[in-house]
Every structure is written in C-alpha cells, then in structure tokens.
Amino acid sequence: xxxxxxSGGGLVQSGGSLRLSxxxxxxxxxxxxxxxxxxxxxxxxxxxxxxxxxxYTTYYVDSVKGRFTISRDNSQNTLxxxxxxxxxxDTAVYYCAKGSYGYWFEVWGQGTLxxxxx
Amino acid sequence: EIVMTQSPASLYVxxxxxxxxxxxxxxxxxxxxxxxxxKPGHAPRLLIYGAFTRPTDIPARFSGSGSGTDFTLTxxxxxxxxxxxxxxxxxDNWPLTFGGGTQVEIK
Numbered sequence: 001x002x003x004x005x006x007s008g009g010g011l012v013q014s015g016g017s018l019r020l021s022x023x024x025x026x027x028x029x030x031x032x033x034x035x036x037x038x039x040x041x042x043x044x045x046x047x048x049x050x051x052x053x054x055x056y057t058t059y060y061v062d063s064v065k066g067r068f069t070i071s072r073d074n075s076q077n078t079l080x081x082x083x084x085x086x087x088x089x090d091t092a093v094y095y096c097a098k099g100s101y102g103y104w105f106e107v108w109g110q111g112t113l114x115x116x117x118x
Numbered sequence: 119e120i121v122m123t124q125s126p127a128s129l130y131v132x133x134x135x136x137x138x139x140x141x142x143x144x145x146x147x148x149x150x151x152x153x154x155x156x157k158p159g160h161a162p163r164l165l166i167y168g169a170f171t172r173p174t175d176i177p178a179r180f181s182g183s184g185s186g187t188d189f190t191l192t193x194x195x196x197x198x199x200x201x202x203x204x205x206x207x208x209x210d211n212w213p214l215t216f217g218g219g220t221q222v223e224i225k
C-alpha cells in the first residue's frame with residue numbers, strides 16, 4: 001500500500017524558513033511525479049508545487065515562486081519543500097501527494113501544519 | 119490560469135438519494151479533470167480522474183462525466199460516509215487549479 005508521511009511543520013515567524021519532508025513507501029518513488037498541496041484553515045485546496053519523476057523541471061504556483069523550492073532524493077524516497085521568506089498567508093496544512101501521468105493526486109499524506117506568525 | 123467553479127457551494131441530500139455536483143472550467147481542460155472527497159480532519163481522497171475513471175478502491179456509486187468545460191460528479195445513492203466536501207481539479211495546464219468545493223450535507 002502506497003503511503004506518504006510528512007514532517008517538518010511548525011510555528012515560525014514571518015520572514016523565517018522551514019523545510020518540509022515527505023517519506024514515501026509502498027511504491028516506486030523514483031518513477032512517480034510528486035507534489036505539494038496546501039489548505040489554509042477553513043479554506044479549500046491549493047496546489048503549491050510539482051516535480052516530475054525524471055528531469056529537472058519544477059513547477060510552482062505564482063505566490064511561492066522565488067521563495068519555495070521543491071526537491072527529491074530518490075535514494076531516500078523523500079520529497080522536500082524548502083520554504084523561505086514565509087508570510088502569514090502561507091499558514092496552512094501542507095500535504096504531500098503522489099502524482100500520476102497527468103498530475104492528478106492519487107495518494108495523499110496526512111499533512112503537516114505550518115503556522116506563520118506575524 | 120484556469121479558474122474552476124463548483125456549484126452549488128452546499129448541497130443538502132437525504133441518505134439514499136442521488137447527489138449531482140457540478141464543476142465548470144474557464145477554458146477547455148479536455149478530459150483532464152479529477153474529483154476528490156475530503157472529510158473533516160482528513161486528507162483528500164481521489165475519487166475520479168480523466169473525468170470519468172474510477173480508481174479500483176472507489177465504490178461504483180461514484181461516477182464522473184463531462185469534457186471540455188463542464189463536468190459532473192454523481193453519487194447515485196448517498197451513504198452516511200459520503201457526507202463530505204468534494205473538490206474538482208484540472209491538470210490540463212499549469213498552474214494546477216482546484217474548484218472551491220461543494221459541501222454535501224445531510225438533509
């Protein structure tokens with residue numbers, strides 16, 4: 001069974017940094033596109049970033065470009081999201097999600113909460 | 119950016135009744151449309167991809183239809199565990215975008 005386990009969330013001051021991690025198991029990580037999706041408290045889902053299985057192309061929502069960096073370590077079955085210059089509006093539960101050929105999200109982690117205090 | 123609009127925002131349905139949820143894209147997304155279910159305090163769950171394809175673990179009472187700009191998720195006979203929020207998502211273009219959600223509540 002495919003599973004994803006996020007960690008690294010917490011309380012950080014505005015302007016600070018956090019690195020989220022997502023450890024994958026139960027599927028061939030190196031063959032899977034991976035994604036981050038977030039959900040602000042009481043709000044809907046917002047896609048944040050994606051990285052394909054191979055190649056160096058990465059994708060970001062405009063609001064995080066230049067501040068967030070997605071990366072993966074296929075040897076450790078781990079996905080990362082480095083978040084710099086955090087803002088109050090980045091406060092959300094961040095989900096790691098396994099993508100498929102067409103970038104729908106077929107497996108989700110339980111989420112990790114990031115709170116940015118101003 | 120492709121804007122996804124879901125309607126209605128809330129839907130009140132009795133157990134055993136049919137629920138019909140709509141999702142409209144601001145431009146064509148072909149059949150690159152997914153649906154998710156989310157219960158309070160839980161991560162979303164994939165219900166439908168490719169507009170109408172159901173993963174093997176999803177019950178047959180969930181069905182998707184549509185293409186281009188107009189899509190529908192139908193729950194044929196609502197069970198107690200189906201009361202949740204439902205989101206659509208397009209993956210035809212970057213940025214990937216979600217609809218605002220439809221909350222299905224007990225009537």
